[in-house]
Amino acid sequence: MKSIGLALVVGLGVVLGLAAIEARAAGAIAVDDEDGVAAKDIGYGVGSGSTRDEAGKNALAECKSAGNGNCHIAVRYDQCGAYAASSSNYGVGWGPTLKIAESKAKEACGAGCGIAVSDCDE
Template sequence: MSKRAVMLAAIVSVILSAGPGVAKDKEYKWGAIAVDLEKPDQDPYYGIGGGNTEDEAKESSLQFCRDAGGKACKPVVAYQECGAYAASRKNGGWGINTTQKTAEAKALSGCDDDSCKIVVSDCN
């Protein structure tokens, strides 16, 4: 199973475990993205997590990153609205904002490499 399929399955599992009619933004105050940057020559493993505190969200994102196959996962961004992570083979950058589009633009700007692309983005 690809790492993207594992990540999608993990996200669906979290959403389904919340119960019917429970929206993510009502359940979690914080979101976080963790990334395994150990092998910069390949697409990174990552996890998106949520929690009522920043620490809970970071821990959740670490677990999802590990579940996706990451061995050296580290939280790269925590957010209360939207967060994004961009990377190239050389650099990485993150962004937070009230909109996903602006968070992604900030991540690309922070990456500071013309070959950067959005790896993952999320909004609460």
């Protein structure tokens, strides 16, 4: 009896684990940036959805609803994403953790860049 109960619990755990993986949503960051604007002054919106396209649409909508007029999707991601900027450069990054996404964004942007926005879709 115990072995059947244990097998049922293990089987249910596997099914629930797979459902959680499949249910994981995508994320996106949309920004309104211009040359000469510091990272802290960049307008942005963060969105999530069941697909990367849906997440992008939601991020654009949030960016525009915050009063930004020239929003565009900067990065789409499945786990974590980041947008780094300086007054003349920008870079994006993504990965399994916020630290990795931010590190990649800073590296892509170059010296003197700061993280304008980052997010993990959990």
